[in-house]
Every structure is written in C-alpha cells, then in structure tokens.
Amino acid sequence: MPRKIAAGNWKMNGTAADLDQIKALASAHPSPSVEILICPPATLVAHMADAAGPIKVGGQDCHAEPSGAHTGDIAAPMLAAAGATAVIVGHSERRTDHAETDAIVQAKARAAHAAGLTAVICIGETLQEREAGTTLSVIDTQLSGSVPEGASDSNTVIAYEPLWAIGTGKVPTLDQIAEVHAHIRAKHTDLAILYGGSVKGSNATEIFGVPHVNGALVGGASLKANDFSPIVTALENA
Structure with missing residues (x-):
C-alpha cells in the first residue's frame, strides 16, 4: 500500500x-500513524526541522543543478543539509508564474532524488482544459514528462491539484477526483497520490474516502495547527 501523507504547503x-x-x-500528533509533511519557505526549513519533532519538513522548490551561478535559487542538497x-x-x-515545463519539473525531480529527497510532483488541469474534456490527456502528458525514471514509493509522490480548485474554495466532485486518481493509479501503481485544492477539515473525510487518494497537499489550511490537525486526523481514520 502507498504511504499516507498529510502535506502542507x-x-x-x-x-x-x-x-x-x-x-x-x-x-x-506526537505519534502520528500517517506521514505529516510541512513545506515552509526556504528561510524556515532549518528552523522548522529543529522544532518539528515527528513532523517532516520539505522545501517548496529546488533547482535542477546541485550548485552553481543561480542567484536566488535553492539546490536540493542545500535543502537536505538543512533538514x-x-x-x-x-x-x-x-x-x-515561472513558465516551468514538464522537462524542467522532471529535471528538478531527478535532482531531488540525487539529494535523497522525496519529490512531490504536482500535476493538474486548468478550468479551460476541464471544460474542454481534455483533463486525462493533460494528466497523461504531465505524468510522462514530469516523472523521471526510477520513481518509486520511497522517493516520489504525485500530487493532483486541479488548478481551478487551488485556493478558490471550489472542489471537484468526488467522482471527478476518483476518475483522475484512478487514471494516475493505473500508470503508477506504487506511488502515493495526494489530492490538493481547497482541502479543509470539513471535507477531508469524504475526500480521503475516494479510492486511490492517499492524502492531501494543503495550502492555506496548513498554516494554523487548529486548521490542519483535523485533516491529519481524518487521514489517520481513513
């Protein structure tokens, strides 16, 4: 079974x-039965790693190169060294915002693997693509272009986030979530697949009841412990 992950961005x-x-x-959650991962700004990674106890800490992005003349970027080995x-x-x-292509994302995922980090690879369609009925073909393109060879449950997580649901309060129907997660599962049988897009304590239980939803990647509701804790509990009980 893929691991269960409650991740906060x-x-x-x-x-x-x-x-x-x-x-x-x-x-x-002193002894959580699921993996809890919080990804703060890079300025807080080391500080959070020292204070997090059973909670794992991640970065929000990394450069594809391990070092070099890339002002303002963060290399994957730097994140690993920070905890x-x-x-x-x-x-x-x-x-x-940064015009990242699937090829760039795949290169970053490879860099994460090389540094010993789990790559949480995000995919998802726009509202226009959803309304045009091309969601699954968009997902196929992103998966084939973004997931590197050697991806496994130990080093890769897929996060399905329909762009039109992120931070909007709009949530796809359970059937829509189920369709996409089943489609991803057919291609990546062993990877954890997270759902992201306006997940909160009030809807987490029903979302985690959808087949092949192994957790969530949460935005705003991860900023406060009182908001994120019910999501963790819902995943523990799923």
Whole structure:
C-alpha cells in the first residue's frame, strides 16, 4: 500500500514566529500513524526541522543543478543539509508564474532524488482544459514528462491539484477526483497520490474516502495547527 501523507504547503507565508504552529501540531500528533509533511519557505526549513519533532519538513522548490551561478535559487542538497526530507516540484504556481515545463519539473525531480529527497510532483488541469474534456490527456502528458525514471514509493509522490480548485474554495466532485486518481493509479501503481485544492477539515473525510487518494497537499489550511490537525486526523481514520 502507498504511504499516507498529510502535506502542507505554506507558500510565501511564515516567519520564525509561526514555528509555534508546528510545535502545536506536533503536540497534537506526537505519534502520528500517517506521514505529516510541512513545506515552509526556504528561510524556515532549518528552523522548522529543529522544532518539528515527528513532523517532516520539505522545501517548496529546488533547482535542477546541485550548485552553481543561480542567484536566488535553492539546490536540493542545500535543502537536505538543512533538514528537509522532501521537496515540492512542478507546483502550478511555479509552472504558471515561472513558465516551468514538464522537462524542467522532471529535471528538478531527478535532482531531488540525487539529494535523497522525496519529490512531490504536482500535476493538474486548468478550468479551460476541464471544460474542454481534455483533463486525462493533460494528466497523461504531465505524468510522462514530469516523472523521471526510477520513481518509486520511497522517493516520489504525485500530487493532483486541479488548478481551478487551488485556493478558490471550489472542489471537484468526488467522482471527478476518483476518475483522475484512478487514471494516475493505473500508470503508477506504487506511488502515493495526494489530492490538493481547497482541502479543509470539513471535507477531508469524504475526500480521503475516494479510492486511490492517499492524502492531501494543503495550502492555506496548513498554516494554523487548529486548521490542519483535523485533516491529519481524518487521514489517520481513513
């Protein structure tokens, strides 16, 4: 069975003062039966790793090269040295805001693997693609272009995030989530597949009841322990 993961992406939020939220989350789940992963801004990775207890810490992005003249970028070995165990690659905001292609995402995933990190590879369709009925073909293209050879449950996680649901409050129907997750599962039988897009405590239980949903990649609801803890509990009970 793929591992269960409750992952939080803090995006461009958080300072050292917010580490109290991680301590509160760790206190609420001192011996979690699922993997809890929080991905803060790079400025907090080392600090969070020291304070996280049973919670794993990840980066939000990495460069494809292990070092070099890339001002402002973070290399995967740097994240690992700071205490990270994973890194998100190919998030829709990176694909959109920074024009990241599937090839770039795959190169970053390979870099994560080389550094001993789990690559959380994000995929998902736009609203226009959903309405045009091309969701599954878009997913196929992203999977084939973004997931490197050698991907396994120990080093790779797939996060399905329909772009039109991220931070909008809109959630696909359970049937829509089930269709995409089953499609991904048919191609990657051993990888954990997370769902992302307006997941919160009030809908987590029903989402985790969908076949082949092994957890969630959560944005805003991961910033506060009181909001994220019910999601973790729902996954533990799924």
